[in-house]
Amino acid sequence: MTPIDLVVNGERRSVTVGDDDLLLDVLRGLGHTSVREGCGVGACGACTVLADGHSVSSCLARAVRYDGVALTTADGLPAADDVVEEFVAARAMQCGYCIPGFVLMGHELLAENPDAGAAEIDAHLEGNICRCGTYLEIRTALENAARRRREATRTEKEPA
Amino acid sequence: MTATLHRPRDLGTALDLLAGLGDPMVFGGGTAVQILLKQGVLFASDLVDIAGVPGLADLVATPGGLRAGTMVTLRRMETDPLVHDRAPLLAQVYGRVANPRVRNTASVGGNIAHGDYRLDPPTALLVLDARVELSSAAGARHVPIREFFTGFQETTVRSGEMVTAIDVPTQPLGGAAFTKLSSLAANDWPVASAAVLVTAADVGDREIRIGLGALAPTPVYVAVALPATASDDDAVDAALAAVEPLIDPLPDVRGGVAHKRRLGRVAVADATRAAWHDTPHDLRGTPGEEAIDDRRPTFLRRHRRH
């Protein structure tokens, strides 16, 4: 057992973990049940978390490796989050089980490429499965979020 | 039952562990190891996690190209400007592996050491003539990637050794293309993939270099020389003739031998046609990158959606 500090959504949590404990299980144990197991093999994206802004399948990640790393889970996003807002507005959810994973993938993409269009969005979401088939709404939500960010930067740049 | 995890903080310790432990295994990105553990088919006594070893995640320019430490992630290879600049084909191929999450975690060394015959990156590393650095407590040796894959799920890595880096020469001028074909869902593992690079040859005017994935028990490489005046069709015919004896697919749920062979020919033909077509007439004069730059979106459309 190893004591580690997980920095989850900005909050430092000291936990003791086994060497082979998965980040997925440790985060769920800390109450972050927006992180979910859908496949256990990196193929569905339900367990997505961001580690230093990079998406990771927490079902394949050992918790010991994330000592001190800044982690983001969907439930820890700020109350007014542009990607969340656009998902709600575009009705990008059915059962909703897969959606937190898509939201975090969207965050990663837009942070890297605010100019992302449909092709880039699709390429980035290629490993996330929505069995309910909400892909079109999800794509719309991220197109709108990208537009919103581009507009925000434009207004910021405009002289007051 | 469960393997003991070691987390060395320097290379010497890591190599000593590999030399001294019973049945050790390197833990790189862990994306493959974790799945094998879950499936109950991995029987190592010890896992040596090399994430904490300094220097192994360095990606640097070298006089002849670039050098990627074993722990550089696939995603970094896909997105780093250095790779885009020196080996755009490589960046493109890394960008087609699995999905962004796996690419964020998986390492270049773990990827090749995994030795799966369906892996994408080896196809590009083969045509680029990359060199693998293997280190052990006894020292380092360098193995051409073309000699790295020795059999079905077998590589040249010896016990006590680990991959420490991959050296990739700058991509020579000429057209390059990668085609990955799946036979079921679009984002599935490939049933056939081919990286093709057309470049100046020692004999003949040009060389078509071909790296194949998923089409034989290991990734395989072949090259064929052709005069620059040859047509696209001639180039495709020459490429197909060259790969024919090498295609030796394994049947599975994604298709039988005949089907994979068929798709292998399509992958080679499509990639060769595109690469040959994009090759400027005078390979010495024209900057080759022009034909290659920023083509990922077109690629996605052309090869993924159909």
Next chain:
Amino acid sequence: MTVDPRSSVATAGTEPGGAVGERWTRVDARAKVRGELHHAADEALRPCLDVVVARSTRPHALIESVDAAAAKAVDGVVDVVTGADLHALLGDAIFTGPAFADQPCLAVGKVRYVGEPVAAVIARGQAAARAGAEEVAVGYRELDPVHDVDAAVLGAPFVHDVLRPSIVFGDLAHLRDKRDTNVNYEYTLRHGEPAEPPPGSVTVSHEFWCPPTHHVPIELPFTAAWRIGDRLEILSATQTPSYVRQSVADLLGIPLGSVRVRSAPLGGSFGAKMYDRLEPLAAALAWTRNTAVRLAVTREEAFLLTTRHGCAVTGSMTADADGNIVAADSDVRYDTGAYADVGPRITAKSGMVASGPYRIAQAHVRSRCVYTNKPSAGPFRGFGVPQVTWSHESLVDELARARGEDPAAFRRRNLLREGDVSVVGTPMHSADFVGCLDAVTDALDWDSPLHRPTGRYRRGRGVAVGIKAVLTPTISNAVLQLNQDASATLMISTVDMGQGSDTIMAQIAAEPLGLPEGSVRVVTADTDVTPYDTITAGSRSTYHTGNAVRRAAEAMRDKLVDIAAARFGVPATDVKLTGDGLVSTQTQESASIPELLHGHFGARGTTLTSEAEFRTTWQPYDKETGRSPQVTEHWFAGAAAAQLTVDTMTGRVHVEHLAIAGDVGRAINPAMVEQQLTGAAIMGVGHALFDQIVFDEGQIVNGTLLDYQLPSIHDVPDKVTPIIVENPHRTGPFGAKGVGETTIIPLAPAIANAVRDAIGIRLTRLPLTSERILDALAAQEEQS
């Protein structure tokens, strides 16, 4: 607006409205996006022991011994329980199932498929339980297995020696004991007199195959159970809490009232989380050991819990010289695996529509439910109907082509119209097949010439129509509580699994009362609180539970009117409920709902309660002819049209445009209807092109998401056009019917018909993988 003759007659005043037909946002939209909605496995539980089962490695074998010593020695393992142990405690009640009591939660004496639970390892922690399960050693004596459905119908080996009906559901009350057969149920339809085909007629016939598939809801199955004194409580990801309550009470021999079953919002289900899944084992262990247990399974194990029926159909169809379908014949064999589950109902209900939504003079159907040594097959979105639709919509297409006629025009001529009596004997109402067909073909510009390149890529268009009967008879109840502040709490046992029932039911409840968006809260199914509901499945909830909810809301309105009449001192006929409250038309006196209830009870925070039930009845089908004048409460009608290209080099199909339509009676929430139409269609694209379970000697070879193929965003058609067709149902709540399955039914044949159009080849086996397409192209080339 159609008037509902069965609903209570409104007192004075009209419907306040404002809810039905609106695009209300899902009640849980934000919670879902942020992942804050709690699913079953997210609930904080009392300390539970973890249970993992050791599974059979043989398809068909007698259990000679179970050696648990090594498992018990694993650190953290508390005990190991076998089927024999439970059988000794519970007797034959251990065998459960919605149709036949044939499935034990742990194998007793014999295993019938690879992956069947043999022993339960109870441990402190999942890891220990899993490690223990690895150590259970089972001795087998192998029996001959039968894997193929057509081999199984012929005779021995038999998967079960004797069959006993379980008698839970009304529509399955006629099942009888059986022995020495693998055919556990057979449905026959005979309509019209067989006759020689008239001169000039054309007949087409083919063998069709739909493979088994898996639902793969992204949320994994989960059940926890614990005993408190004489009560058993279960928290489970289930679509059927009311069924589970009865099933578990029977299993344990305890009163219904002693069993509490709670469900939770499901992360998808599509039929996977119904009837007896993990619940019987969890209940048996918790009860007999007086402890709390939790069963969480991996994706790989989930593949073994239930599947969609593989299905073989031998079909033929005949059209006369005028282009009228005069005869149809179908021989349908459903592979139900080792346990019948609800296969008999699927066999009957799909058999009824095996000849399609057409006017046909003479129809014959033989539909059989067959055991094999494979994991059990159960309900799956579409309930067996996609499998027979695959046959009839391929046949109709070939028939049109054989006559040189446009496949859409040929269908249009033959489709059933309002008032027509289908071959099963029941008339059509609110099932506008022609409207659906026209909608999807118009969306594709069907009558304009198609650009057909002749090179590597070939383009084609195809269409298909689907029909399904809603499950009948069934029962729904609703309890509505109006809170003094004019918010409401609705108690129903419908489970929201993504179809949006919590939102739709809130809209239905709000409509008669004029309540605004966000004011009605639906209580998650809990058999201690929410009333009986047959099942949440088969697209039945909007109609059935919706009717109960509407009646409860109308009863509430009547109560309010009565209270207001007393307060105003006017007759009830003089009181109107408006969006602002209750008003006397005579005196103009008014009171808001909060004022009225405050006045009535003399206290704040009070509640007013109403309740209602809704039941449908049927006339059981004749056992000889399979016909009934009222076999179902209503019909679903849907259509799909696809335009696609086939890459003749790779065999890949690329769908350019997919149009889908369903007659939903009336859309309670059009946005959610469109999502259901689209979502089902995308799932259908997977079924058409690559989604299937592959077996080798009864063993699943692609049972992980590394190998099992699901549509990703790259598999979505370039364009999807969902179209809502509305022909209000005379007894639907505000005219509404359900929609969850409507577009998955015709989807695969629409795509296959488009492939046929593109490359001139009729493919009869699903899925249409690139390998099958290239093989067919190669054969075509050889022939020419």
